Amino acid sequence: MAQSIYITSAEGHTGKSTIALGVLDALMRVSPRVGVFRPIARSTTERDDILELLIAHDGVQLDYDECIGVTYDDVRADPDTALATIVARFKAVEAQCDAVVVLGSDYTDVASPAELGYNARVAANLGAPVLLVLSGRDQQTQAERLGTTTARTPAQVGQMASLALAELAAERAELFAVIVNRADPDALQQTVEIVEAAPPKRTPVWAIPEDRSLVAPSMRGVLRAVDGRLLKGDPALLDREALDVVISGMSMVNVLPRITEGAVVVIAADRTEVLLAALLASASGTFPQIAGIVLNGPFELPEPIEQLLEGFEIGVPIVATDLGTFDTATHIMNTRGRLSVQSGQRYDKALGLFQRNVDLTELTIELGLAESSVVTPLMFEYGLIERARADRKRIVLPEGGDDRILRAAAILLARDVADLTILGDETDIRARASALGLDLGAAQILSPTDPELVERFAAEYARLRAHKGVTMQQAADTVTDVSYFGTMMVHLGLADGMVSGAAHTTAHTIRPAFEIIKTRPGVEVVSSVFLMALADRVLVYGDCAVIPEPTSVQLADIAISSAATARQFGIDPRVAMLSYSTGESGSGAEVDKVRAATALVRERAPELPVEGPIQYDAAADAAVARAKLPDSAVAGRATVFVFPDLNTGNNTYKAVQRSAGAVAMGPVLQGLNKPINDLSRGALVDDIVNTVAITAIQAQGENR
Structure with a gap:
């Protein structure tokens, strides 16, 4: 049976979807099969943004329809039948997973104790312990969206905790942990201590500080809210959060001092002098950077203004809407920032905040998840x-x-x-x-x-x-x-x-x-490896990027350096010196080069398990290894593959990457005194993040 966790809250707008994302991400670290389940959704026909966000996470291998239980209407019509359906559909998901993150129902702007009670009942029937999410902010809807809600005191959060925990106990739901989200940054420890004192004690409690940017709408959200169109500006900047709203119902002399960092400036479309002043202020570097401009009203920009704007490189998004000033402002203020599959920056910020404030090791241990021998x-x-x-x-x-x-x-x-x-x-x-x-x-x-x-x-x-x-x-x-x-x-x-x-x-x-930087003592050449993450393990391929035709001495260098790199990344090195023949079965200059290199490795690093010359299938497949090299400690279980030349190595890593769906990380340079690593010019953001992490780990090894 899969280990499961039920995430719920006692009111709306606690940010529990952010918590669900963080929990899902944490479980992915130790388990290859993690699922998600939404027991109660608003509709089975309209897509649930939060469920889509969780399913889109790398590693979740479930279809959307599998992860939905029932709707609110189903619960209202017959709570008991709805509960039976939820349990049946959950069991189908549970059977496919090692762990399941269950995200409880949402709330309206008015807290509903009955809704928490039903969530507790569902959790108890699923056998899933509850992670209770409390809000550290007052729920003042419009003010909240402008970032002006007041923080709850630790005592107020403690009162909320006591009421919610009593409701969970009444339905016999097991409490796993409590997270106070959007807590007062200046009172985190005090908040944790007060909530820890609430019964039942000895339950993990964590507090995550308020980050306005996670609840502020993006400019893309503002554009949708006002039913607008992008008039000018860089579409990439639509993902920036609008942290404030400035209504420019006055002259530019009075508008400019009121501009704040990250504000969306609402300007009547016929006040072109204010528009130009706002753009100049944003470009000057002496005023706060604005998130965007909304031109409201059914007015076209005059042709001279259009010509003027064409002559400038405008990055700030300018959105046009036909709404009046009051309706425009109201629509913007009623727009909440939401996590979605497309909100990459908000997604990364939310994960970072969760990881800095929640003990991920304690979370997975408390849930009873042991580390898997499989490494995805x-x-x-x-x-x-x-x-x-x-x-x-x-x-x-x-x-x-x-x-x-x-x-x-x-x-x-x-x-x-x-x-x-x-x-x-x-x-x-x-x-x-x-x-x-x-x-x-x-x-x-x-x-x-x-x-x-x-x-x-x-x-x-x-x-x-x-x-x-x-x-x-x-x-x-x-x-x-x-x-x-x-x-x-x-x-x-x-x-x-x-x-x-x-x-x-x-x-x-x-x-x-x-x-x-030069090479390290005892190393003749700089070489490279790719860390090849297959479906269930990680292999090391070298050299696939630097030395075209290595000599036997250079091949030995590559093998020893690659084994050292493998150890740095937690891979037990068993080295296969690849050739087109295995053992003593073949001859020729290329085979002899590999044979000589293998002898050099054994001489220079006698403790290192190495086999060569050996063919790839004998190195990687246990059945082939039993037939060709039955007594080898490396054959069939090699983790470090040393290719005889760059042509073979480069083509092999790309073939495995494309045909087996492996993730190739590298090239990781090795043999230098200090770590320097190269990126592909087509590198994605994730590639850069991984390469920096790899370089930092290499630097840790250099220091040791």
Whole structure:
């Protein structure tokens, strides 16, 4: 039977969907088969946004229709029959999973004790312990959407807890834990202590602080709310949260001082002078960055104004609506920020907030979930993030002009994965991050033309390259290149590692490392591996990216370095030196090269399990191994695969990636004194996040 958890609340707008996302994400770390279930939904025909969000999470392998129990109408018509249906449909989901996250019903703006009671009854009948979500904010609907609700005192939260816990006990529901969401940031510990004192005691209690951006509507939500159309601006910026509303029913001289950070400015469409003033203020850098502009009223912009706007590169979204000022303002204020499949930034921010404030290890242990011997790609990625977070390192990202880098940086900072230094013009980077709705406040931003650092780096580079005749002036010109600047930071200890390549070639990224960082003692060459996350395990492939035709000595280097990399990432290394023949069955120059390399590995690392030459099937398949090499400790269970040349390695990793659906992480460079890693120029944001985590873990190993 699957372990399940029932998430419910005593009132509306507690953010329990955010909690459900965090719990689901936490369970994915330790279990390969996690399901979701919504016992009561508003409709079986209209899609439930929150259920869709949870099902869309990587790793959930269920169809939407499987995860719905009954509707509100079903419960009102016959509660007992509805409960029987819920139990039957839940059991069908439970049979397919190791753990199930059950998300209780929603509330209207008025709290309903009867609704909590029914949720408790459902939980008891499902045999699922309850995770109770309490709100740390007063439920004042319109004010809440403008971020002006008042925080509940710890005592008030304690009273809410006592009432809700009594309701759960009355229905004999088992309490698992309590989370106080949107709590007063200045009273987190006091809130936890008071709720812990409420019966039953010895129940885990966590508090998550208020984050206005999670309840504020996005500009995309504002656009839908006013039935508007995007007139001008960057569509990518529609995901930014609108943290305030400024109604500009006055002259521009009086409007400008009232603009606040992240505000949506509502302007009558015939007040074009205010529109132009708001755009100039946003572009100037001297006023707060606005989230967007809503032009209201059935007026077309005059042709001269249209021509003027065409001449400017406008990023700020300008939304047009036919509504009047009052209706426009009302629609915006009645719009809530919601998590959805499309709200990537809000999604990442919500997860980061959950992970920083909830003990994920305690949560999974209390639920009775043991770590699985199966390691899915998602579980491996989670492991990377957790290991990087445990001993944070500073990673430099030279490509601050790339939006993917900025988005990845915001995720990394929100999840406390690493400390970051981003290279570029600070004003430009912070303005772009603000326009994208990204929080890079914790990032260090450095200019690669900073005079003091350029002088220091140039002196060191000139010293390192004096044998090549490099002068101080040449060195000063060289180190202002972002790849050289970032590499010098790593070399001099100002950063622990570097990740680049999203906007530069591999050669541009790693050439400075060859010149400055150099190889580790005892290592002849820099090579690479890909971490290949298959459906149930992770393998190491090397070298698939750097050395075209390695010699036997270089192959031995690659094997030993790859085994060391495997250990860094929790993979027990069993090394297969691949060839087109197995054991003593074949001959020829290529086979002899692999045979010689295997002998060198055994000589240099006698403790390392290694087999070669060996064919891929004998290395990976136990049945083939029993026939070809029955006494081998590696055959049939290899974890590190060393390819005889780049052609074979590169094509094999891509074939496995495409045909087996494996997640390929890399290339991870190895053999350098300090970690430098290259990105594909087509890298996705998730690829950048994983590569930074990998680099941070490598830096932890270097320190040890």
